[in-house]
Amino acid sequence: MYDQISTYFKAEWKILVLITVSGLIYNLGLLVGPWFEGKMAGCLIDILGGSKVFSDMAVLVLAYMISITVVQSSRYLKRFYVRRFANNVNRSMKQVLYGNLVHKSVGELEKEGAGSLLTKAVSDVDACVEGIRKFTTEIFDTGIALLAYAAMLL
Numbered sequence: 001m002y003d004q005i006s007t008y009f010k011a012e013w014k015i016l017v018l019i020t021v022s023g024l025i026y027n028l029g030l031l032v033g034p035w036f037e038g039k040m041a042g043c044l045i046d047i048l049g050g051s052k053v054f055s056d057m058a059v060l061v062l063a064y065m066i067s068i069t070v071v072q073s074s075r076y077l078k079r080f081y082v083r084r085f086a087n088n089v090n091r092s093m094k095q096v097l098y099g100n101l102v103h104k105s106v107g108e109l110e111k112e113g114a115g116s117l118l119t120k121a122v123s124d125v126d127a128c129v130e131g132i133r134k135f136t137t138e139i140f141d142t143g144i145a146l147l148a149y150a151a152m153l154l
Helices: 005-011 013-029 032-049 054-102 106-112 114-153
Strands: none
Touching (some): 005 013, 005 114
């Protein structure tokens, strides 16, 4: 059933959708902070020049605070669901591992050294899941964020 890494991604597609949505909001939302800061600096210059009033700045500050709250909430959700995804994959991989060990004969287990085999297999599962978690995180934190920054600069 779970003989390829892709099957774990397919089994967790709902969580991956949440990761994708929250990850896009967060990483694209990282551009909102500098954009608002520039707008507020421009508004301050206009206030000092007399063409704008304090209430114009207050509206910008409120919009800034709301947008940063949305972005940071998305960051929390992305991290939470990436962890949940990794924990679910870890659990599934270990179920497959234990299921395979249970079906082995006593002779096979004694021959292979069940304790050392289990320790190595659990360690391999943990390393694999950590790689999947980091890959999933880096898609957004590196890939999407860099593309967004490049697009903003253009």
